Amino acid sequence: MPRAVKFSRYGGTEVLEIAEVERPSPGKGEILVRTVVAPINPGEIGIREGVFADFWPAAFPEGQGNDFAGWVAETGDGVSGFAVGDEVIGYAPRAAQADYVVLPATVAARKPAGIAWEQAAPLSAVGVTAWAAVNAVAPAAGETVVVSAAAGGVGVLAAQLAVLRGARVIGTAGRQNSDFLRSIGVVPVLHGEGLSNRIREVAPNGVDAFIDTFGSGNVDVAIALGVQPRRINTIADGRAVARHDVRHQAQEQAFTPELVEELASLVEQGLLSVPIARVYPLEEVRAAYDELGKRHTRGKIVLSLVAASERHTPLR
Ligand SMILES: NC(=O)c1ccc[n+]([C@@H]2O[C@H](COP(=O)([O-])OP(=O)(O)OC[C@H]3O[C@@H](n4cnc5c(N)ncnc54)[C@H](OP(=O)(O)O)[C@@H]3O)[C@@H](O)[C@H]2O)c1
Numbered sequence: 001m002p003r004a005v006k007f008s009r010y011g012g013t014e015v016l017e018i019a020e021v022e023r024p025s026p027g028k029g030e031i032l033v034r035t036v037v038a039p040i041n042p043g044e045i046g047i048r049e050g051v052f053a054d055f056w057p058a059a060f061p062e063g064q065g066n067d068f069a070g071w072v073a074e075t076g077d078g079v080s081g082f083a084v085g086d087e088v089i090g091y092a093p094r095a096a097q098a099d100y101v102v103l104p105a106t107v108a109a110r111k112p113a114g115i116a117w118e119q120a121a122p123l124s125a126v127g128v129t130a131w132a133a134v135n136a137v138a139p140a141a142g143e144t145v146v147v148s149a150a151a152g153g154v155g156v157l158a159a160q161l162a163v164l165r166g167a168r169v170i171g172t173a174g175r176q177n178s179d180f181l182r183s184i185g186v187v188p189v190l191h192g193e194g195l196s197n198r199i200r201e202v203a204p205n206g207v208d209a210f211i212d213t214f215g216s217g218n219v220d221v222a223i224a225l226g227v228q229p230r231r232i233n234t235i236a237d238g239r240a241v242a243r244h245d246v247r248h249q250a251q252e253q254a255f256t257p258e259l260v261e262e263l264a265s266l267v268e269q270g271l272l273s274v275p276i277a278r279v280y281p282l283e284e285v286r287a288a289y290d291e292l293g294k295r296h297t298r299g300k301i302v303l304s305l306v307a308a309s310e311r312h313t314p315l316r
Contacts (some may be wrong), residue, residue, distance in 0.1 A: 003305075004098035005285050006061040010050030013286040013293075014043070019061065024102045026076035031105045033088060035070040037279070038096045039122040039302040040292050041153065047094075048289075058094075065096035065303075067125035069117050079105045087111040089260050091124040091251075097285065099305055109260035112268045119267055119274040122153065122300045127263040129235060129272075130157035132254035134165070135248045136233040137209035143165030144203050149214035150186055151275075151298045152175040154235060158211050159186045160272050167209075170202055173220075177298060184273065194220045212236060219246055241278055275299025279308070 003022035009015055026032040044064055046052050072086045076094050080103050082088070089109040092101045111120045133154070139145045145162045149155040149169025162169045163185045171181045172191040181188040189198045191214075199207065199221070210222035212234035219240035222232045232246040241248045265270035277297045280288040292301050 002099035003282060004095075005064045006280070007048055007058070007064065010048065010053065010058065011134070012049070013289045015048065015254065016064070016286050016289070017078045018181040018283060018285070021098065023100050026074050026079075026102050029079060029104055029106070030102050031079055031082050031088070031108060032074040032076075033068070033070040033090055033101045033103065033108070034073040034076040035068045035096065035099055035101055036117045036306045037070075037302045037304050038065045038068040038098075038282075039118075039120045039125065039153075039300050040065065040097075040285075040288055041067070041125060042292060042295070045289060045293055060144070063095045063098065065092050065098075066091055067121055067123075068092065068096035068101060069111055069121035070101070070305075073100065075105070077224050081105065082108065087113065087120075089124050091255065097282070097303060098107070107255075107257055109257035109264065112264050115264060115267045116276075118276045118279060118302045118304075120264055121302060122181045122274055122310045123263045123267070126153040126300065127157055128255045128259055129251045130154050130161055131259060131263065132251065133158050133211045133213070133233045133235060134161045136249035136253070137211060137231045139165050139167035139209050142168070143208035144168045144170065144206070145211065146170045146172070146189075146199060146203075146207055146225075147213065148172045148184070148191065148218040150181055150188075151283045152213060152295075153297065153300050154213040155211075156184070156299055157211060157272065158159050158276060160184055162211070164184050164266075164271060170199060170207070172214075174296065180275075180298065198223050199225060207244050212240075214242070219244055222246075277301050 004021045005013040006019040115165045145167045147159040151173045171186040178188040209231040212218040215236035235250045
């Protein structure tokens with residue numbers, strides 16, 4: 001039987017189960033995808049714990065995960081442009097962590113054969129989010145941009161996209177990520193108490209834009225540094241948005257399959273890298289979220305649904 005991650009009550013990772021489910025059938029205009037990998041995201045922790053129950057309630061037994069990559073296993077009536085076997089990158093809210101996922105063909109993106117499944121799948125979630133955040137603050141060549149949590153899932157992509165625009169990028173991170181950030185062209189600054197002073201030291205002429213991917217006071221730091229609110233974007237601090245009228249562009253505002261394909265093309269050309277911290281088999285979904293919940297992931301943690309030995313595209 002096909003498997004799917006489900007939970008039937010709010011709680012810690014102990015509520016996560018691998019359920020046996022029917023293989024879904026694609027309807028008109030839909031494709032059925034055999035999932036190869038499904039990344040995991042901090043927002044899913046909040047949904048599962050019930051933190052967002054008032055505005056994003058679960059419908060038990062609830063599925064989990066949004067972004068995934070796999071190959072087309074079946075096409076529904078009226079689908080043109082995709083055939084069985086095509087490799088795709090998808091986004092299926094609360095349904096991605098399953099052996100089979102149904103989605104409208106119009107929202108599936110093509111995965112280039114030359115990039116690894118693990119590096120392709122996150123592009124429909126953190127990839128698009130990072131692009132939206134960078135686009136919102138529109139860094140010009142030569143400007144100075146700060147990215148908070150610059151080694152995290154969204155941050156590492158936002159930092160690289162800002163570098164590609166010719167900006168000077170300062171990234172906040174723990175000490176263990178300093179060399180890594182330098183290796184992707186980012187000036188590292190330690191996060192935590194005293195952050196604004198450390199940023200001033202490396203940006204004596206000021207900061208033009210600020211991309212916050214972590215919350216916990218980063219928007220206040222940006223305001224204290226004199227960054228204009230319209231050039232601050234946060235994806236993690238709704239209260240700061242209300243307080244300072246800063247921007248909050250993320251996946252929801254920017255997703256198109258064409259954008260996912262554009263990001264995949266950057267990865268294929270070696271211009272954008274998607275670091276993979278660890279790959280867990282689907283059966284270890286609880287351990288995967290326990291690790292993610294520590295919030296020190298470099299890049300992405302992904303779940304694997306098809307054994308690596310059956311795949312032929314290496315990580316790079
Ligand atoms: N709305 C949307 O469309 C959307 C989409 C994706 C994500 N999000 C949200 O965006 C946020 C980031 O997601 P993510 O996947 O990038 O998270 P993540 O990968 O879990 O972030 C981990 C990073 O956070 C850093 N970090 C830990 N403590 C920190 C602190 N006190 N200050 C600054 N950075 C710290 C870590 O750096 P060190 O290890 O170096 O300490 C690590 O690199 C989450 O709130 C998520 O829910 C929203």
